[in-house]
Amino acid sequence: MAKSIGTVDILVDSCKGCELCIPVCPPKVLVMSKAVNAIGFRYPELRDGCTGCELCAEICPDYCFEVFRGRAAEAGEVSA
């Protein structure tokens, strides 16, 4: 089975810093920023290893996540 890979776009300026997304991310690739956004809240930043599982988007009250997903190509496979 090809591994699920993904990424997220984070709408930083909508974030209210509630941190609900942090513990629900299975690979723990979201970490809160040191900086604050335009309305004064710290926000999540994405590290490597997102699987595109959507759990952050499912919990975020402020609709900050857009999630993208695909599959890592198997060894030897040629990408289209």
Next chain:
Amino acid sequence: MANELQKVFTRSPLLGTDTHSLCPGCGEPTAIRVLMENVEEMEERENAICVLGIGCYTAFASLMEVDCQQAMHGRAPAQATGVKRVLPDRLVFTLQGDGDMVTEGIQEIIHAAARGEKITAICLNNATFGETGGHMTATSVVGQKSKSTLDGRDPDVHGHPIRLPEMLRDLDGVAYVARGTVHTPVGAKKTKKLLRAALETQRRGLGFSLVEILTMCPTGWFVPTADGPRFQEENILPVFGVGELKRPAEL
């Protein structure tokens, strides 16, 4: 080399594009999100009419991209009845809170259920009057501290919480009743399915449907936002069990 990534999650167009004014860590926007995703997926945008009660969720009336009526505190089930009776082919649902539906408006919801109105009533139960700043409602749990139960809800003084879905289940007009929670991603996904079943019950004309959704209110619970899920699991879920309570055989 990876294949192209597909966008798999984006904000429903039925939620508009503006930011909302609800608190950090509030559960209500998540409940409303899964509701509107259903309306979109059922292709009912042009058929849906939402009647909103009075609470924090009322502010969502200016985001939701369906026809909306705002009601007086507690009166949404009656108002939705008026809408549905004159437009029986529309998808009519209420959006209320525990304060609105269970505390102020319990008569309205009981009678709408007993009449078997073919509407879907949705209760965002956070066990508090969030909008007023955290006061006891009819669903606040025993021991819960609020600005009007400073030492916690004491049954001898303040009575016991009401489990409205359990109360309504036995009414003959009621076709579908369930309770969901949105304090976890899995809970949100399951709640979406419950709402789908309720709306489907209405669409097929099977009777009254109701979904109570447990939502976090860190502001009215006086806990840090990140502690909301823990508070919900320790205090709310033991009193309010989630799952389907009544489901029509036809579904």
Next chain:
Amino acid sequence: MTNPTRAFLEGGHALAEAAIQAGCRFYCGYPMTPSTEVLEYMARRMPEVGGVCVNVEAELEGINMVWGATGAGVRSMIASTTNGMALMQESLSEMVVGRIPAVIVNMGRGQGDYFMCTRGGGHGSNRCIVLAPWTAQEAVGTAYRAFYLAEKWRHPVMIFGDFILSHTSETVTFGAPADATGPLPEKDWATDGARGRAPRLLTSLGMKIPEAPDGTPLPDGQTRTDVTAPMRMAVRRHEAIAAEEVRVESEGLDDAELVVTAFGVPARFARYAAKLAREDGMKIGFVRPYTLVPFPEGRFREVAARGVPIAVFENNAGQMVQDVRLAVEGRTPVHFIGGISMDSSGFGVGPEIDALHILQRLREVYAARSAA
């Protein structure tokens, strides 16, 4: 049953039939004499015309059903009585701000609800348009006019009658009065499902206000939230309604040395008393406000300008008399000659609803006028 054109009916039934012929397709009510008759009539008639009649579990629920059905774009009405009206007040007040053009009928026990009907009863600075018919025939015309005015102004309209109006049978002819026909604004606010159009929001809370505080439209379809904006808009509407919709009837004012005023069915007794008084040589004029809101202040000011005293007859402890006094601003004496007059049940005619009784009171006031 086909639509009757002429019938001998109780006032309550006549009003109900007229509402149906005016296009009312949603009705709800909770039994209470003397509005029960409207519910009974609607329960039979509504299904015949494909409409809905709900026997509600409380007046509080009923008014909000009417809010919903009206908001969905369908002509809707509720009738109730006195206590039931009191239960509706929160919604009624808010329906003015939220611009819900519903028709509300109060078949009162006497006229003790004048304050509740004309002051909006509930919270805020809100007033419904209030119409007070005095015959079954006028109740018929009023039903058409109420829906017409409601949609013309997008404002709730109340019809205020009493047990005599509701229970007295008279021959009536159906059909819209001339001032209640003609084009009405499109219901571009109705929430009936956003089919091929942008979604709509029906609210009293000032969400999505499309104009700036000074009333100018915001650019590019922008909106703003301002809870007070619809309140201020309602005040402007009240003023426009007052300028255009006052309806009042008067007789014998030219040579009058005393004017008697009354509204609703008791005005029929007061008018007859004025006629008897003239036969006795007393020059008594008669004024009958038909619109209680907007109140015909101008007519009373004209009377006051000539220094003619005014006697107010009403079946309550003295309520409209306050509006008359406010209108004349102390320029002429205003006497209250009414009183609470019902039978012991609370919904039958009492001894003071009687032309000879009123005549006697008028004699006293007339004599006092000469003495002064």
